[in-house]
Amino acid sequence: MFESAELGHKIDKATYDAEVPKLREALLDAQLDLAKLAKFPVIVLVGGLDGAGRGETVNLLNEWMDPRFVQTHGMGEPSDEELERPMMWRFWRSLPPKGRVGVFLGSWYTWPILNRVMGVTKTADLDQSLERAKRLEKMLTEEGALVLKFWLHLSKDKQEKRLKLLEKDPKTRWRVTERDWKHFKMYDKFRVVNESVIRHTSTAEAPWIIVEGFDARYRSMTVGKVILDAIQKRLAEAGKKTTEIFAPPPLPSIDRLDVLKTLDLSQKIDKKKYLSELEKYQGKLALLTRDPRFKDITVIAMFEGNDAAGKGGAIRRITGALDARCYNTVPIAAPTEEERAQPYLWRFWRHIPRRGRLTIFDRSWYGRVLVERVEGFCSKEDWMRAYSEINDFEAQLARHNIVVAKFWLAISKEEQLRRFKEREKIGFKRFKITEEDWRNRKKWGEYEHAVCDMVDRTSTEIAPWTLVEANDKNFARIKILKTLCTQIEATMKKK
């Protein structure tokens, strides 16, 4: 795996001096086209061995390119705001928007490798991390990002030599730390783990580019040329239609039985029982959120449902039990300009709350497989891959002790009609039924199909869907409160 990066590559000064001005010129031009077209972001990961020139490479890229369109992130120790969220949150908040280059010194591989070498984790843990990294990169590339992963390598004797060289020069002495020498002593161990990481995560869409790090001129020119070439190729491609995937059709409904049809929508509870249960479960929720253990968890409650199914009312029954300081409600509407310049899930990641807080999403990331699918706002390829992307997203949340409570509020077609008409009669403007509501209603069957597929593909043990029979609002609200309490309790007990 590292053979080609131990051959002693080098570039002489004359060649370097002749080539580099052209390379820089071309890089600047490519960068300007990238910024103007703003079709995709470029994500550059710089990893590798201590002393292999990672920091120097990153600095050089900033020197060669227009620093106004490059964002560099040294992924050192996370801040407290970052520690209180899933590990990937800090990368999401640093992702470059379309048209920009984001350079990451350290990446989602850094800690998995270190933890494995230091024996904190087992091989199985490492493999899991790598699998997650691969899936993340697949998602990023499928969302259009150009992901370039550089690995700067040194043979054992070359690493020793480089560290000594750096230490000798007073200008670079500060770069070599005790940690570097400690790591050098573990060279063989690092090599095994690094190799396995590179092997497992060199995918077709985001392969590792292994560069010998000893000779600065060789290293710099190689990295620069790869970046230039990749940006130019992608710029030339942009606009080309992607090939359609072949995917087997979703589960056909040959006996007209599906998860929605099995719901008993006639379930209801009377006013008296409703009020006493409401008090009971709101009280319970209030106590749970004031439990000291609540400080260690995070809650995300997410609402989807038919139009007029009563999402707003259900949400208010939850917030009514909470202290306003500890929750936040996020209504999902059309994405903003900044959100459109990022991968689809970015606009949800940005709302992931800190520990000890509860965030309610009124509509959610499931829009991708519901309205976007049915209305054709995204391609079939996009919503087909969304199922597993969403599962990955929720798995990350769950791993971080985040309760993910997902509610689908289901009403019958007749009940919806009744509510639409009632709202039209009442005439309060906030209940005004829009053309769009009637339009959506015409696609009832298609939505139903999309909902069933969604439940089949994304109701998981870590983040199950709760289908809520919502023809009776009281019944729905109590079921939601009760479910939410149960999920919070279960997670708090795990701690």
Place this chain on the structure above:
Amino acid sequence: MFESAELGHKIDKATYDAEVPKLREALLDAQLDLAKLAKFPVIVLVGGLDGAGRGETVNLLNEWMDPRFVQTHGMGEPSDEELERPMMWRFWRSLPPKGRVGVFLGSWYTWPILNRVMGVTKTADLDQSLERAKRLEKMLTEEGALVLKFWLHLSKDKQEKRLKLLEKDPKTRWRVTERDWKHFKMYDKFRVVNESVIRHTSTAEAPWIIVEGFDARYRSMTVGKVILDAIQKRLAEAGKKTTEIFAPPPLPSIDRLDVLKTLDLSQKIDKKKYLSELEKYQGKLALLTRDPRFKDITVIAMFEGNDAAGKGGAIRRITGALDARCYNTVPIAAPTEEERAQPYLWRFWRHIPRRGRLTIFDRSWYGRVLVERVEGFCSKEDWMRAYSEINDFEAQLARHNIVVAKFWLAISKEEQLRRFKEREKIGFKRFKITEEDWRNRKKWGEYEHAVCDMVDRTSTEIAPWTLVEANDKNFARIKILKTLCTQIEATMKKK
């Protein structure tokens, strides 16, 4: 000042039950109009005495209004990311966009009051804080925000009674802390300070609304009605033209002498000296940013100048000396949709870096008094008030040990022409001269006038302008590097 809030206001249950449904209905309607029109944000501050029902009021507002359009912020202990920035950063990051309501439990008054009562600060410090708060609120209201400041008051015996009542009820016992009783013992001290705060900061545009806090029904209905009334009035007003201010004309140029004309643009240094000075000052900058004391400060370097004055090149000479992990470059272009929904300075506040970091702005908040003024993108009122708003902004940065280095790169009209023509000849696309460049050039005189006004009004001891003679690029780059080093050193020594 508190007389009206010690009269024993109360509302009986029957009246409350009859009035509240109408109030809620109207609040929801107003909120929907607010969201639809999205013309201005509503900022609600809830302050007052312990036990006066601040938390309950905030919860009630969330219950009465549509929680999807309300953002509540409990301004408790700041996070580490917040502590590393000026105190106001956490408020800026929490400001509601146009069309939304932001409720703040705790505000920019909380700490100044506590610090004064506890004797940490003197009256003069308090007065300074209040002056700053007033200026902030003036800016917010002039940017269109509706600022509502509630103060929930209790007489001394009523506070004691309320705390005891809350303690007796097992449901509310958790609300009363030892801190509350400690504060109660200091009632008289608090009263004096609170009174003075309210007196000093009750302005025409954002007066305090003092509400007696003992009776929950009275308190709730009063706050609800005030909010409703204010939103409705502002909605009715929106679209009305604001009255033009009378402002004396800027300094006339009767003898054709101004700060730009006094610059000796013929200054230059030869290549040899340039290279040695460049190495010297880049080396110095590199060492300064690696000095352990650099961890305690922040640097903001900001570049404005004539088109083609060489900002990009100067910036690259700075970044060339730095480790890419410690700096960030922010090019200022047209604001995004999210930025347009916020006060003017918001898009700069969001880029204020953490400690130990350097951020370079390529163009800046001065666009308001330069391009926006000259091109008529904002009204005279807007750019006239911008001078003092900008001074306030920079004062906040400086108070937080942030070096604010501001550079104006000046070239002569002839030199600009030469560079424009040269660029047209070279023909590299990134140097392409645009129509806009030629258009701006026609307004040379107006820009010059705007620059002189800007320097006169915003070159302060804490954040001075450095006018850079830039006809010779080498001279300009060295002057900039040298100035930056001096400013950083001065701030590091102060620590």
